[in-house]
Amino acid sequence: MVQHLLTTNELKVEEIYQILEDAERFSQGLFWKPEKQMYTANLFFEASTRTKSSFEMAQKRLGLSVIPFEVQTSSVQKGETLYDTVKTLESIGVDTVVIRHSQDRYFDELVENINIPILNGGDGCGHHPTQSLLDLLTIKQEFGSFSGLKIAIIGDISHSRVARSNADALTRLGAEVIFSGPEEWFDYHSLSTSRFKPIDVAIKEADVVMLLRVQHERHQKMGSFTASEYHKKYGLTLEREKQMQPHSIIMHPAPVNRNVEIADSLVECERSRIFKQMQNGVYVRMAALKRSLESLGGGNQYETAYSERKIYSI
Amino acid sequence: MVQHLLTTNELKVEEIYQILEDAERFSQGLFWKPEKQMYTANLFFEASTRTKSSFEMAQKRLGLSVIPFEVQTSSVQKGETLYDTVKTLESIGVDTVVIRHSQDRYFDELVENINIPILNGGDGCGHHPTQSLLDLLTIKQEFGSFSGLKIAIIGDISHSRVARSNADALTRLGAEVIFSGPEEWFDYHSLSTSRFKPIDVAIKEADVVMLLRVQHERHQKMGSFTASEYHKKYGLTLEREKQMQPHSIIMHPAPVNRNVEIADSLVECERSRIFKQMQNGVYVRMAALKRSLESLGGGNQYETAYSERKIYSI
Amino acid sequence: MVQHLLTTNELKVEEIYQILEDAERFSQGLFWKPEKQMYTANLFFEASTRTKSSFEMAQKRLGLSVIPFEVQTSSVQKGETLYDTVKTLESIGVDTVVIRHSQDRYFDELVENINIPILNGGDGCGHHPTQSLLDLLTIKQEFGSFSGLKIAIIGDISHSRVARSNADALTRLGAEVIFSGPEEWFDYHSLSTSRFKPIDVAIKEADVVMLLRVQHERHQKMGSFTASEYHKKYGLTLEREKQMQPHSIIMHPAPVNRNVEIADSLVECERSRIFKQMQNGVYVRMAALKRSLESLGGGNQYETAYSERKIYSI
Structure with missing residues (x-):
């Protein structure tokens, strides 16, 4: 077949x-x-x-x-x-x-x-699915296995092709998935609300901070935010990066909106696995x-x- | 040379x-x-x-x-x-x-x-010419030779790149070509009117029913017809297909307008050589x-x- | 490196x-x-x-x-x-x-x-740079070396990617470069005015007549000229070609505006190295x-x- x-x-x-x-x-x-x-x-x-x-x-x-x-x-x-x-x-x-x-x-x-x-x-x-699989490979290379890991998926969850399938696959593989970002972009119907956490909590707890792209081309407008407001409220700022655990890594499916989902200088920082x-x-x-x-x-x-x-x- | x-x-x-x-x-x-x-x-x-x-x-x-x-x-x-x-x-x-x-x-x-x-x-x-040659190859594979075959070319003859050259080549190779479709799309200047036949006659007589694409992109409008009128009047409907001889085949240069030149379910029927x-x-x-x-x-x-x-x- | x-x-x-x-x-x-x-x-x-x-x-x-x-x-x-x-x-x-x-x-x-x-x-x-290098190769194949050659670069110098770099490279390699064409398209700031010559002088003296393309897509309009005025005033007309030295060659980076920079029939004449x-x-x-x-x-x-x-x- x-x-x-x-x-x-x-x-x-x-x-x-x-x-x-x-x-x-x-x-x-x-x-x-x-x-x-x-x-x-x-x-x-x-x-x-x-x-x-x-x-x-x-x-x-x-x-x-x-x-x-x-x-x-x-x-x-x-x-x-x-x-x-x-x-x-x-x-x-x-x-x-x-x-x-x-x-x-x-x-x-x-x-x-x-x-x-x-x-x-x-x-x-x-x-x-291939985006999802490459995310899984990147996590596996980093941590050896999925069991016990905490993955924070942050951002435009409702429009994301990978958020839901990554969440599903990661859970089946033994990881714990939490969501964060603007609540209005969170899909209460298909995702359990119990796993939604405020951005600053999510970033502190996560082994993997997986940012999602704000998809201008799918939104009529970027919610109620300007780019810099989004960055300040939900983006991985320089300050938030310092709150991450020492071993934690940053992922993003790209293309990145620099200084929106993530501070420009973090895209190629040591924690970043974006090009990997x-x-x-x-x-x-x-x-x-x-x-x-x-x-x-x-x-x-x-x-x-x-x-x-x-x-x-x- | x-x-x-x-x-x-x-x-x-x-x-x-x-x-x-x-x-x-x-x-x-x-x-x-x-x-x-x-x-x-x-x-x-x-x-x-x-x-x-x-x-x-x-x-x-x-x-x-x-x-x-x-x-x-x-x-x-x-x-x-x-x-x-x-x-x-x-x-x-x-x-x-x-x-x-x-x-x-x-x-x-x-x-x-x-x-x-x-x-x-x-x-x-x-x-x-390569469309014409692939039509010839398909007919030759089916019937072994061209001599004595009757080919009905049906549809938008005036805008078709292949109608005229197919007709010429098939005649030279020993087949008989008849035309059908809307008379207003038939070119009386360059093609002999004696070979124009009503659709229901053409379909009964032909060994090969060769449908032509209605070329929306070359017409200002699709003649005086809607798509479903065209299908009813000049298309290969399910009823007309039953009038074909047992050994006869269906050809179309594609892309097909399904339910215009040919009924949707006939595109991949046993008689069809369209994908062949x-x-x-x-x-x-x-x-x-x-x-x-x-x-x-x-x-x-x-x-x-x-x-x-x-x-x-x- | x-x-x-x-x-x-x-x-x-x-x-x-x-x-x-x-x-x-x-x-x-x-x-x-x-x-x-x-x-x-x-x-x-x-x-x-x-x-x-x-x-x-x-x-x-x-x-x-x-x-x-x-x-x-x-x-x-x-x-x-x-x-x-x-x-x-x-x-x-x-x-x-x-x-x-x-x-x-x-x-x-x-x-x-x-x-x-x-x-x-x-x-x-x-x-x-690769356009510049292919120009150099063509000249070297023709004359063996650059020393002592006179190259006339004619036309839309201000918008040309190659005029300036060709001039620089040719001078460093020992050739003499002169410019011609509409004075309003000549860049007095970056190029020495002493090397600007009227078109009929330039064409007579040059070993290489290097025409530049009038870049409609970069100009708002073609200066103050119509195409035929440009051709008459600054183009390589049939008459001007006769004023070239017997051994001189014609070059053009192409695409050519035929009958603007160069008379149509000269594009593939014996002197032309355009396709070479x-x-x-x-x-x-x-x-x-x-x-x-x-x-x-x-x-x-x-x-x-x-x-x-x-x-x-x-």
Whole structure:
């Protein structure tokens, strides 16, 4: 059966661990390629630098050939549906597609009749499983395990693709998740209110301070705040950073609004894992692609151990 | 002499058969590559998913390296002419270009001084030779030969790049072509009126029901019809499909307007060759590229028979 | 230390000669590749055909893998800064970036914390070092050396990225540079007025007539001239071409405004090196990339002499 990667929620704990383990091995120089030449396409219906270029890098490191696809110059402009677009790519021989789309659960209309694996690069305000997985990898590299950790997810929770799926996955993996930020952006319906804490408490208690991006492009306006008010009230200011525990780390999915969610000078400070997260994004996507391509059968893919010539070192 | 592929009309019958034969061999796993690394570029001045991605796939399967070109970020924005753009690509070492352009016969101003093969990916309302060739390949795969077949081309004939060239090629190959659809979209000047038949007659008689896309983007409005009126009057409805002969097939160049030219549920029905056409598009374009690249001389390209490791299976 | 290529001015004379020599060897078939797979990205925030496709070609000839980046579909649309964009690409494993940006000296904010080489593909009205180097290569191929040559740079000097840096480099290499064109476009502040000459004098004296593009996109209007007035007053007309010395050549960075800077029929005349310049652009960019990639260490790159199989012939 074809292995899509659509949401973190549908991954069993052992599947999450398998992906993280493969990603870790890729970070150490694992060399894996499909036996025959395979083709892929990246359909990004929303702007992206990190996710798109990270998938491209992962695909190229696995030796996949990427068929370019740009929404603005495609037949989507003539009204072609997402289903027909993906079916077309399947027909011409594309083996797997990555899709980002503004519609929540766009993939529900695809999975029945599309016979190639779909990797979700973000759907609406819904899911972003590879972002979630790279966050998990970054935390695991730092602390070895998830059990007993306290993760504070802070900011625009209602619009965040990762807040909910990260919370779910982290809890299943044994961590404790607390939320903070503007209460009006907190979703009382789907998240237990008992875990909402004031920002200064959250920051003191957390092993991981995970900031979320204020998504100007999804808000009509930035709540009732100016950028500097948001920073003062809910951002990681220089003062708040000093309240963090010595071993605690800072994460952010980026792109960062500097001096809004986080003080400019903290983006690359010693605690920050923000660019490390991006690095890990490549390894996690290599692992996710490997999982999906292996599900296509064949099974003759070869794999060699990390050699002294570190081919995949970043 | 450099072998362009500009129109189907200028291809001799034996050239058509040669391309179809090569395409058929590619579909069976023929492996062909130019001896030295060759470079190509795809200049699409109009939106495309199928043609562009199909050419990209064909190029990659032949081992060509594709130099990206996007109209919106090119010097075309500074007023550079098509000729100077193509001459530039020739100068930097591109070996062959694919062009789609809204101007009828855009290539007339190029062929004199451009010394690399041009493959026409569609010009205005004029020609689209690789679409025509993939239609021919699909028919040939189905029926073995063209002689005695009856092909009904139905729909927006006046704006169709392929209606006229398909009609010409099919007639030369021994098939009989009939037209149907709205009479106001039928071109009495360039096509014999004697071959125009009412839709319900055409569908009963045809071995191949070839539907054409209603090109919203070329019409000011969709004639005097709404979409559902068009479907009822000229579309392949569920009722009309039942009138087709048992062995007859459905074709459409896509993108399909579902429930306009054809009922939604027929797009992937057993008779439909719509996605098969797309698959064949890759093989036909591989054959067309091979023909053009061979014309550049060298002749040392290597070719191996289909091996048990089916490299080009789609 | 990482070797950027930001401006021609900062290159020492011996560095210029080294790049030209490598470029010349690439034009003769030198084969050079980095030992391990390397990755690159081209960030063009302004339209380009020549520079972008020429860099792509150079990258592919060196075996680099290109990670696509399109400004309009990137997180730049969400307000991400240039620094964060480049840092992201560095984080995911890109080894070198090419950047064109409308801001003068955009690179000043990058060089401190970016640890991969930046190749400047043009900044504002400032610099365009690879254009400058390809001009130098074209002149050197023609005349063997620079000493004693007279180069007339004619046209829109104030907006030209190359006028100033070409003038500087050519003077340092032993050539004499004179300027001509509309006096109102001449920059009396930064260029010595003593070298400004009327167009008909400049054209008679010059060994190289280097025309500059009238940059409609940077001017509010084309000075006080219509296109045909400009051509008559400051363009290379058919009559003026006859006044050139028998051995003199014509250059232009392109895209050419035909019948503005130069008469249409002279663009591809015997004296013209305009398309030769584009060809040389690939070799110069290969040399510049080689220089930057070698600065990343490793040093195990292999290099083979020109073999009978001329791999890099254009």
